[in-house]
Amino acid sequence: MNLISRISARSPWLYRINAGSCNGCDVELATTACIPRYDVERLGCKYCGSPRHADIVLITGPLTVRVKDKVLRLYGEIPDPKVTVAVGICPISGGVFRGSYAVCAPIDQYIPIDVNVPGCPPRPQAILEGVAMAIEIWKERL
Amino acid sequence: MGFLGVLIRNLVAGPSTDPFPFGETFTPATLRGRVEYHPADCVACRACEQVCVGGAIRFDKTPEGLRFLLWHDSCTFCGLCAFYCPTEGITLTDDWHLAHPQSRKFAMVEEGTIPTIRCAACGAQALATAPAAALFDHPPTPAEVEEMRSYCPRCRRKVAAERKAS
Amino acid sequence: MPESLALLLSVAVFPGGVFALGLGLALKGVDRRLAARLQRRVGPPLMQPFFDLVKLTRKRTMIPDVACRAVFLGAPLAGVVAMLLAAALLPVPGLYEPSPALGDLLVLFYLLAVPAVVLMLAGSASGSPFGAIGFSREMMLMLAYEIPIVLVIVAVGLKTGIGRGEGMTLSLTEIVRYQRAHGAFLLDPAMWPALLAFLAFFPANLGIVPFDIAEAETEVLEGPLLEYSGPALGLFKMMSAAKAVVVLGLGICLFFPSGPDGLPGLAVHALKMLALMAVGVSVLRVSAGRMRIDQAFGFFLKWPLALAVAGVAAAVLA
Structure with missing residues (x-):
């Protein structure tokens, strides 16, 4: 079982949820995926299009009121075991939008978060660091 | 057919990937990262608290003195605080290793106190x-x-x- | 060894079953690594598809409320079985010849259509609108590429049959034997139109860029596979891995089965697959963008069809 867990931990598929982000963090996520310098595929990661395939969920954005129900539904569609990473300060604390009537931040009131990657936006290396941290947590959950 | 030339050149040149997270990476000199507070240089003008866009900086009066708190999970690393600080009492370092597990969420704080004296x-x-x-x-x-x-x-x-x- | 046991072994172990799966996953690993290198990335480990498969066994299978349960779970299983069977139908030049009891090229051709049908079933059984879009796109694409591939098979069958002084042959074993005796069709200019038509067909059948229209991640969220998770998705991955071996193997048997006998023949066979995968899949994948479904439909009814017709004519006349 231990061997299977160890092998499984080398194939974490990433899924992005944009919870009302300004797209700054999404651009950085795309950067980690697409630019040869930050090649996230080395860790066995792959961005997948469907929440059903996801292992590590990357959430950006302050969870706006409009998108809240959709994000919660989407989160429920992701099969266990899963690890959640909050990318950028918006999901972690609300960031510059904290206290606005239009956002429900911080996101950990609604979704259990495992790793936080602060930054506005975080640099790609920081995101890689957060993903590596998430993989360690995921290994224990398998 | 120019793309074939590009592909062959890519294949010959080899990967241009940064070794991080398995090795060291580069940090630009002007990178704005973790904030540092120096209570000894602070004049307690509280301009940083006023200009902070993320609302990350907070001053509290405590029995020991004036306490400065900066929460990195709310900081946009814009550098306005350092720009407006008259005495360089607050500076931005180039440390970007800020990813942390949820248990450390409220420990991502830069703290300092200007003591009360007679x-x-x-x-x-x-x-x-x-x-x-x-x-x-x-x-x-x-x-x-x-x-x-x-x-x-x-x-x-x-x-x-x-x-x-x- | 009784014949039934030999048949079972050929389907379950070699060249179908375990062997086809392993080879298919290894080919996928090489493809991902090579594609990464072509983009100046490091890429995943070569064993990545195996890791993915192991990982998928540890995930939960979720079935949508609106899905038809039996079809939803049965479809990937049918796809895998069909592909393993198809792999046993293909000769490995110089090492393995399928028993006539298993079937001929026609059976293989029908088995090759099963993955597409299975994807359509999966897409419609999942009850997801994206699955339905994937269904319709897969259907259109299949209608478009089936005609050229039939004509390619007819061209090769006619060429072999005429060469042996009879009508058309539909036995892959005969086609391979004929080419090993008289030279590969790859070197015969009369067969080049058919070869080109085949080269256009196989990326569409494998569902890779620019023909991954039915499973486009960025457009229809992987279409028919959208609702699949865990082991069921793993079965689809196994199916596509085995399909790569079958389609590449078919190409090699139809056009270039030359090589030594015995185990070296197997190595040469695998190397040829690797080369075809590298040129036809990896390079194409990183250098092309995705077509629209109407563009792909028009493309297949224009060039590959014309080439395949020319191929049949050339096979008869030359």
């Missing part, structure tokens, strides 16, 4: 802030700074006026 001259309660440059007519020595720090604002002005006059 004024060495009049005995009134005051904050031991760094003295403003206008108090001196010459670049002060560290000893002069420490002496000025031990006075309350009113005594500082008095002492400075006497010295400038003499």
